Amino acid sequence: MKNFWQQYSRNKSAVFGLTILLALILLALLANVLFPADPFKLLGKPMEPPSTEFLLGTDSLGRSVASGIAHGARTSLLIGLVATSVAVLLGTVIGGLAGFHGGKVDNLLMRLTELFQTIPSFIFAVLLVAILSPSLKSVVIAIAVVSWPTVARLVRAEFLSLRKREFVQAAITMGMPSWKIILQQILPNALSPIIVSASLMIATAILLESGLSFLGLGDPNIMSWGFLIGSGRSILRTAWWVCTFPGIAILLTVMAINLVGEGLNDVLNPRLREKDE
């Protein structure tokens, strides 16, 4: 663990990303303490510019933008994390089965993966949410459904190469059941690339979520950054701050997560780093 930190902290930009990310997580956790009122509550006059009372101004109805950003941080991080977890689970199962069994199973599952990669993902996500009607659950499902193929391909490739290794062959010869070999022998060795790609996927999931809620496909009862930007669109001419600040929040979050992901990659996949330099 100490070794891990030592290596991680050698990458300055990764440390920078982690600092921003921790600050955002703190903001998300403290949203209810810092802004105890419901973020949908009308607190001031409409379209008040940033001031000491409303740090980042108010929107077209008089809701505090700062409060919206703090509560939106929760939504974005939560959806990013949950949707990515579902996608990673789905991708690992499908990719793992394909890579471990090979042959017909592999062929069939990879055709499915390719199909899902061919489909334009954002439009598919829009369609799914529109059909399932906008809610937290359908947004998570939509993001997970369009994100799993990347993991599946990665896991399949890892499983294919690990399966040929001696320790796995030994386990097969010993008569270990397949599920045990997959869970105890292969998966732990494939974990680091999965972690790296999952961390980068969280960033993509957050971008996707913001796009969906910008189009009005977010959960109507939950504050989110995309919703804030969408609601500020019509008053862009008079109140630039409503759109501007939530966008900066998205930008910082996605950038921070990408930096952390690259930092993790450097530590966990040292082979790739040497190739890159």
Place this chain on the structure above:
Amino acid sequence: MNRLNYLLRRLLQAIPVLIAIVVLNFLLLQLADGDAVDVMAGEAGSATPEYLAQLRESFGLDQPWYTQLGHYMVNMAQLDLGYSFRQDAPVLDLILTRLVPTLLLMVSTLVLSATFGCLLGLFAAVGLNTWRDNLISIFALVSYATPLFWIALMFIVVFSIHLHWLPTSGMETIGAFYEGWDRVVDIAWHMILPVTTLSLFYLAAYTRLMRASMLEQRGMDYVMTAQAKGLPERVVTFRHILRNALLPVITLAGVQTGSMLGGSVLVESVFGWPGLGMLAYDALFSRDLNLLLGIFFTCACLVVIMNLCVDLLYTFLDPRIDLQ
């Protein structure tokens, strides 16, 4: 001749994909509230009861699911995507009129982002770990992390509202009725912001790929041979490394088509660009699910076609590809 055979074979391979997409469309239709005809006719009873009954019959909704799927596939094969009551026009006609603006947007974006992305990636790779490389990497990181729709709005604030340089929305000046070159200039003027917005995002991907690709090629044996022959570094970089490094960029162009169509939904809806994305946005708001499904199908077909083009292009660019 070999190439023609190859293309035909790739075309045949695309057919199962298209069938799978049609089946997926059918499944999505089943997922929606109400039966397929309710979805097709839109809510709010804007269709006449006679038409609904006729539709139910033509779909055979009393039949088992596989018969229904059969009907659906026959309809789709005839490019009958249904009728949009909200827009009072056949879905196919609506899509066809919106296709050209979207293609215009996408092709411009593709050219702009690939060209500049390759240049930036090249500069970064040539000056590896210098301030230039770092600056380009930071730029790529930021533009990749920026939500498309947000940067679009920010461009409007700066360039349209404050500086009055560029129009905020639309494809042409309304009521100007330009003709000939004036019209071309007018459309180009309206294109600047949407194309720049879309390009910024995809530029990052090309830059990163090009940089990585250049670095990978530089470690190859043929480069060492070229250097050992005593060729100047400039010739090695541009004649040998660059040509090979460009190949993955073409693959990326194919892969990104789907994502770019998705991005165009956001960008077109912000800039009021009258393309497929804007149509999807309108369909979303009027809950015209059938129109949305039609757009989804069209976009998926566009991706398949684009991938075919990339495959074909590869056969010209990379002689190592086995046409058998």
